[in-house]
Amino acid sequence: MSGPQFREPIIEVKDLYVYFYTYAGVVKAIEDMSFTIYKGEKFCMVGETGCGKSVTSRALANIVPSPGRIVKGKVIYYRDGKPVNMVELSEDQLREIRGKEIAYIVQDPSSALDPLYTIGYQIVETMIDHNTVKDWKEGYKRAVELLREVLMPDPEKRIKNYPHELSGGQRQRAVISIGLSNMPRLLIADEPTSSLDVTVQAQLLELLRKLVKEHGLTLFLITHDMGVVAEMCDRVAVLYAGNIVELAPVDEIFKNPKHPYTMGLLRAVPNPQADIEKLEPIPGTIPNLIYPPPGCRFHPRCPFARDVCKREKPPLIEISPGHYVRCWLHAQ
Amino acid sequence: MPQPLVHVEGLKKYFPAGGFLKKIWVKAVDGISFDIYEGETLGLVGESGCGKTTTGRLILKLIKPTAGKVLFAGKDITKLRGKALKEFRREANIVFQDPYTSLDPRQTVFNIIMEPLKTHGIKVDDPEGFVTKLLYEVGLNETHLYRYPHEFSGGQRQRIAIARILALRPKFIVLDEPTSALDVSVQAQILNMLKDLQKKYGLTYLFISHNLGVVRYMSNRIAVMYLGKIVEIAPAKTLFENPLHPYTKALLASIPIPDPEAARTKPKIQVVGEPPSPINPPPGCRFAPRCPYAKDICRQKEPKLKEVEHNHFVACWLY
Numbered sequence: 001m002s003g004p005q006f007r008e009p010i011i012e013v014k015d016l017y018v019y020f021y022t023y024a025g026v027v028k029a030i031e032d033m034s035f036t037i038y039k040g041e042k043f044c045m046v047g048e049t050g051c052g053k054s055v056t057s058r059a060l061a062n063i064v065p066s067p068g069r070i071v072k073g074k075v076i077y078y079r080d081g082k083p084v085n086m087v088e089l090s091e092d093q094l095r096e097i098r099g100k101e102i103a104y105i106v107q108d109p110s111s112a113l114d115p116l117y118t119i120g121y122q123i124v125e126t127m128i129d130h131n132t133v134k135d136w137k138e139g140y141k142r143a144v145e146l147l148r149e150v151l152m153p154d155p156e157k158r159i160k161n162y163p164h165e166l167s168g169g170q171r172q173r174a175v176i177s178i179g180l181s182n183m184p185r186l187l188i189a190d191e192p193t194s195s196l197d198v199t200v201q202a203q204l205l206e207l208l209r210k211l212v213k214e215h216g217l218t219l220f221l222i223t224h225d226m227g228v229v230a231e232m233c234d235r236v237a238v239l240y241a242g243n244i245v246e247l248a249p250v251d252e253i254f255k256n257p258k259h260p261y262t263m264g265l266l267r268a269v270p271n272p273q274a275d276i277e278k279l280e281p282i283p284g285t286i287p288n289l290i291y292p293p294p295g296c297r298f299h300p301r302c303p304f305a306r307d308v309c310k311r312e313k314p315p316l317i318e319i320s321p322g323h324y325v326r327c328w329l330h331a332q
Numbered sequence: 333m334p335q336p337l338v339h340v341e342g343l344k345k346y347f348p349a350g351g352f353l354k355k356i357w358v359k360a361v362d363g364i365s366f367d368i369y370e371g372e373t374l375g376l377v378g379e380s381g382c383g384k385t386t387t388g389r390l391i392l393k394l395i396k397p398t399a400g401k402v403l404f405a406g407k408d409i410t411k412l413r414g415k416a417l418k419e420f421r422r423e424a425n426i427v428f429q430d431p432y433t434s435l436d437p438r439q440t441v442f443n444i445i446m447e448p449l450k451t452h453g454i455k456v457d458d459p460e461g462f463v464t465k466l467l468y469e470v471g472l473n474e475t476h477l478y479r480y481p482h483e484f485s486g487g488q489r490q491r492i493a494i495a496r497i498l499a500l501r502p503k504f505i506v507l508d509e510p511t512s513a514l515d516v517s518v519q520a521q522i523l524n525m526l527k528d529l530q531k532k533y534g535l536t537y538l539f540i541s542h543n544l545g546v547v548r549y550m551s552n553r554i555a556v557m558y559l560g561k562i563v564e565i566a567p568a569k570t571l572f573e574n575p576l577h578p579y580t581k582a583l584l585a586s587i588p589i590p591d592p593e594a595a596r597t598k599p600k601i602q603v604v605g606e607p608p609s610p611i612n613p614p615p616g617c618r619f620a621p622r623c624p625y626a627k628d629i630c631r632q633k634e635p636k637l638k639e640v641e642h643n644h645f646v647a648c649w650l651y
Contacts, residue, residue, distance in 0.1 A: 227588025281520030
């Protein structure tokens with residue numbers, strides 16, 4: 001399942017720059033970011049702490065938290081085929097889209113839910129806000145159906161529970177049903193299972209796969225786990241220090257990685273299915289994005305770095321259909 | 333057969349969880365027994381709340397057990413006091429999960445590493461040279477001597493924490509999720525370093541983690557915990573290639589595999605639900621309510637850990 005089937009774009013990010021204006025200096029969180037998500041696909045963004053994956057996902061819905069700002073660039077959202085630029089929309093127009101057409105699932109379900117309201121109330125509230133149900137009574141009926149769909153045990157009882165009465169996995173199920181309540185077209189999931197145990201993670205990933213298939217959703221999944229990428233995605237973008245360094249169909253990334261960072265990342269993850277004599281770590285640590293290294297941001301850690309890498313930033317170029325790499329090794 | 337360095341027998345730890353007329357207990361660790369042999373790494377895996385960390389702390393006498401005993405080099409550490417306890421503290425140590433809270437922010441690296449020597453009254457001729465040597469050992473250098481913890485990244489802090497322990501020349505180290513706060517590219521550096529140090533100094537490790545890939549890479553043998561009990565112990569390779577306990581099978585089937593082709597074809601053995609509360613664990617086998625193979629006996633009587641193949645122990649009525 002790769003590229004060609006999904007030709008109708010739903011989101012197009014063009015030349016995006018997001019900076020954070022902190023007391024310590026300007027953090028260049030995202031620079032020169034361009035990619036397209038096609039309708040019906042499962043698109044993944046993978047990278048380490050601070051590489052800008054969460055910021056990207058927030059920029060898509062234009063909810064970059066202060067002191068961050070979208071400095072430059074466009075986020076084109078194809079609304080029933082009509083392109084709108086999310087960066088230029090008014091707050092009212094954005095409210096219409098967010099939560100209804102683009103839904104967001106965050107990593108930590110306990111901070112996404114309001115502790116003072118029952119989860120039933122919180123699910124119905126989203127539908128009332130967007131007028132997808134006619135009254136609260138209908139809303140509660142629909143909420144029970146939604147919770148049943150995300151396999152919450154005893155949904156009739158659970159809608160009367162407060163978030164603290166649920167386990168972590170159940171809370172995340174509640175958050176997912178809020179996300180699904182208005183049948184969004186694009187579901188953004190930012191590390192949806194990172195705070196959960198593996199057996200629960202497996203259940204939720206299976207559920208997400210099923211929902212995407214049955215409802216024809218488009219999924220934008222953010223993760224740091226190469227295993228989750230391999231299980232969930234059609235196409236993957238690998239992020240390093242605010243730049244996309246490689247973008248390709250999932251099989252291509254794992255079998256034929258081209259960027260030294262992607263190759264390093266794959267070799268550094270211990271595969272539970274294999275006997276590994278020695279892992280090959282990537283030397284050094286991720287750079288400070290207030291003073292990012294000049295040229296290619298990976299060059300201080302790259303075993304293949306040459307002079308040009310230290311001076312000039314490589315462009316993201318297509319080396320085979322659908323496979324993009326940002327590296328001087330492949331630029332000539 | 334090498335001698336066990338650590339021998340754990342019938343170890344229990346109950347934490348009080350309120351209750352007025354009748355006390356309520358959280359049975360964090362509920363009767364576990366195992367050995368750790370000299371020079372090996374025993375991996376301890378399980379999901380959150382299964383009692384892995386409590387086990388690590390009990391073995392080091394950082395908390396007192398409710399029942400059971402822990403022998404370290406033949407001595408029962410639950411009875412150690414005074415000088416003998418101090419000697420034990422020098423030989424056995426722990427690396428914590430979070431390198432951001434385990435180092436004193438007001439002390440320089442030099443002071444942090446010298447502190448345990450002062451506590452134990454060990455004199456070194458050239459403290460600066462001694463600390464520098466240790467820093468090289470963990471991949472840092474003399475330019476880091478007089479810096480403070482906040483100037484370091486997570487991976488570097490974990491290196492400092494390890495250097496501090498090495499200063500005492502320990503025999504046994506409990507590694508409690510030492511890399512779960514780190515990024516994968518840095519995680520591999522620390523894991524390799526720990527393996528090298530083990531070889532060089534003949535260290536014995538108890539490696540606690542929820543990450544099965546990491547545990548497989550690090551361990552000679554692996555113990556799987558579920559809700560305060562050990563359900564299976566086996567050599568690392570055996571456990572991954574021939575898991576016997578239904579929980580181990582489910583756990584292994586749940587890990588996302590970094591290989592898209594294998595991910596598509598792998599068997600889907602999924603357990604339903606989530607681990608029950610350790611306050612009122614189910615009677616009989618604790619995994620029975622989630623187990624696809626549960627029979628009547630599983631809900632009534634608790635299975636004992638039994639050797640079903642050479643060196644492969646499992647606690648399940650199926651065997």
